[in-house]
Amino acid sequence: MHELSVTQSILDIVLQHANQAHASKVTNIYLVIGDLSTIVDDSVQFYWDIISKDTIAVDAKLQFRRIHTQFECLDCYKQYQPDGDSILCPHCGSAHIKVLSGEEFYLEAIDIEK
Amino acid sequence: MSEQQKITIVQNILNANDGLAQQNRDQLLKARLFSINMMASPGAGKTTLIEKTLQAFTPDHRVLVIDGDIATTLDADRAAKAGASAIQINTGGDCHLDAIMLHRALSQVDLFNYDLLIVENVGNLVCPASFELGTERKVLIASVPEGDDKPHKYPGMYRGVDVVVLNKTDLLPYVDFNFEFFSKGLQVLNPNVQVIPLSCRTGEGLKDWFEWLGNELDEFRKNHC
Numbered sequence: 001m002h003e004l005s006v007t008q009s010i011l012d013i014v015l016q017h018a019n020q021a022h023a024s025k026v027t028n029i030y031l032v033i034g035d036l037s038t039i040v041d042d043s044v045q046f047y048w049d050i051i052s053k054d055t056i057a058v059d060a061k062l063q064f065r066r067i068h069t070q071f072e073c074l075d076c077y078k079q080y081q082p083d084g085d086s087i088l089c090p091h092c093g094s095a096h097i098k099v100l101s102g103e104e105f106y107l108e109a110i111d112i113e114k
Numbered sequence: 115m116s117e118q119q120k121i122t123i124v125q126n127i128l129n130a131n132d133g134l135a136q137q138n139r140d141q142l143l144k145a146r147l148f149s150i151n152m153m154a155s156p157g158a159g160k161t162t163l164i165e166k167t168l169q170a171f172t173p174d175h176r177v178l179v180i181d182g183d184i185a186t187t188l189d190a191d192r193a194a195k196a197g198a199s200a201i202q203i204n205t206g207g208d209c210h211l212d213a214i215m216l217h218r219a220l221s222q223v224d225l226f227n228y229d230l231l232i233v234e235n236v237g238n239l240v241c242p243a244s245f246e247l248g249t250e251r252k253v254l255i256a257s258v259p260e261g262d263d264k265p266h267k268y269p270g271m272y273r274g275v276d277v278v279v280l281n282k283t284d285l286l287p288y289v290d291f292n293f294e295f296f297s298k299g300l301q302v303l304n305p306n307v308q309v310i311p312l313s314c315r316t317g318e319g320l321k322d323w324f325e326w327l328g329n330e331l332d333e334f335r336k337n338h339c
Contacts, residue, residue: 009128036269
């Protein structure tokens, strides 16, 4: 639901770096988003089409790289992806867990034309 | 022929918000103002817990409440009635408070006039987790009727908080709420987080919450004198 604020932040970062590089156009934007960060790709794209109008990033493609949530059980040392009903280890029921991935939330790179 | 180029950035998307949150934190530290960000789903009992907290703390502390809501001033009115100075932030539809909204609210008052700042976030179990505000502590209020699976379903919210209040424990006899399943979910996401079960309605457990808040306040003032 907070995709508008997030999309605005993405646009700010993109324009800042594009302007520094004297770009005339931004063609691709590479985003890395973990499943734990609760961002919906389609919503970001929806807001992007609206708020990037009249900027050099208007036709840029948003390229999402989703990172699945991956946990490691620190009792049985098995790795698993939580299924949505329970985040406990499906093998031994432990709650003693390390989060390996899923919290990523960053802008990796942009492609520009000069 | 235009020249094409890839620019590597690797920047947290909410960098700007995080930077502003740090400014808020610095400003609050300078004023020696201890602050908490209270987050919960709608109806968990945020405003009621704040009222109870004000009744307990306003006799000895100067409390400022900043209330985030989508449109009304009802919550700020309740806080003002309970003895605090209150500022309402209407987010105009936004589902969370962010650092700039808090920054604007903080600039409306002299922070040196207060000992405790309570920020009541917008009722929502998803979005507020992503937006740091710069408060000293983050509090999540869960409630029994929401169900024991909430940490499993909304991991983001439970991950970064400092304490979890479990409200409406007076309803435990009437609701299927497995405290062990709830606690295990918390343990996965936030292994050392303290849970304070209480009922704002009966008052049971409230003293544990007051004790936690009082201790945190004392500790903060001791470290920032």
